[in-house]
Amino acid sequence: MSAVLRAAGLTVSAAGREILHGVDIEIPAGRRTAIIGPNGAGKTTLLRALAGLNPRYTGTIELAGRELHSYTARELARVRAILPQERAAAAGLTVRELVAYGRFAHVGQFSLRTGAADRDAVTWAMETAHVSAFAEREVHTLSGGERQRVFLAMALSQKPRLLLLDEPTTYLDIAHQLRVMDIISQLNRIHGMTILMVLHDMAHAMQYADDIILVRDGSIAATGTPAEVLTEERIAAVFGVEVEIFTNSRGIRVPSPVALVGE
Numbered sequence: 001m002s003a004v005l006r007a008a009g010l011t012v013s014a015a016g017r018e019i020l021h022g023v024d025i026e027i028p029a030g031r032r033t034a035i036i037g038p039n040g041a042g043k044t045t046l047l048r049a050l051a052g053l054n055p056r057y058t059g060t061i062e063l064a065g066r067e068l069h070s071y072t073a074r075e076l077a078r079v080r081a082i083l084p085q086e087r088a089a090a091a092g093l094t095v096r097e098l099v100a101y102g103r104f105a106h107v108g109q110f111s112l113r114t115g116a117a118d119r120d121a122v123t124w125a126m127e128t129a130h131v132s133a134f135a136e137r138e139v140h141t142l143s144g145g146e147r148q149r150v151f152l153a154m155a156l157s158q159k160p161r162l163l164l165l166d167e168p169t170t171y172l173d174i175a176h177q178l179r180v181m182d183i184i185s186q187l188n189r190i191h192g193m194t195i196l197m198v199l200h201d202m203a204h205a206m207q208y209a210d211d212i213i214l215v216r217d218g219s220i221a222a223t224g225t226p227a228e229v230l231t232e233e234r235i236a237a238v239f240g241v242e243v244e245i246f247t248n249s250r251g252i253r254v255p256s257p258v259a260l261v262g263e
């Protein structure tokens with residue numbers, strides 16, 4: 001099993017405080033890996049460092065076998081795309097225009113010419129994210145669920161091998177959550193895209209991830225399959241919540257929170 005991303009001794013500090021404390025992880029190619037953990041555990045910090053968005057780290061990060069520092073921004077954009085937790089404003093842009101921005105890495109930095117491959121990639125990204133129907137609408141006129149899929153399409157237009165997502169379903173209603181999670185799984189299954197996603201919903205992690213990385217206080221508390229990592233005991237220890245885990249009629253384990261530990 002080859003690793004598309006490998007971090008060793010990864011340490012990240014911000015504002016004079018160490019946030020990640022020497023993390024060692026491997027992200028296998030072709031799988032869906034979920035990073036989960038309590039608020040403030042360092043999930044976003046980890047994802048951004050792995051995406052190459054934070055050059056001030058110590059330790060090593062290898063992407064496709066090459067140290068991250070050796071990539072140019074353009075090279076990086078050909079390999080990985082990220083859907084960040086905080087979305088940029090897109091005032092005045094149509095859906096198609098915003099998605100086309102995702103192709104900039106593939107067009108020469110000083111060239112405004114876009115070719116058929118760029119247009120095809122934009123069309124494919126909009127179809128895959130189910131946003132073609134409103135391609136000519138301005139992004140700010142869309143609902144939250146529609147807009148989230150537009151930003152997903154923007155990341156997809158890079159046609160990355162590795163897709164990183166930070167809480168892709170936050171603020172979405174349950175139907176939009178499932179739609180986004182299904183698109184992500186299709187990208188993995190049909191296009192072989194490696195998925196690394198921060199998920200805040202443990203039930204989603206159980207249903208949609210092949211592997212789990214559990215982060216606690218800036219360190220890795222556990223890694224493995226959802227069934228190995230997400231046990232009632234470990235959830236109580238890391239999240240401070242007593243849960244009961246059931247298996248639903250589809251054979252998927254689902255956690256039901258019962259009470260705060262000790263109350």
Ligand code: ADP
Nearest residue numbers: 014015019037038039040041042043044045046
């Ligand atoms: P998570 O995504 O797991 O909720 P984050 O990675 O966003 O956690 O943050 C982890 C910790 O690092 C938090 O305590 C947060 O306040 C702190 N932190 C993150 N980024 C910065 C920053 N730029 N400056 C100062 N502290 C930060």
Ligand code: MG
Nearest residue numbers: 043044045085
């Ligand atoms: Mg976060």
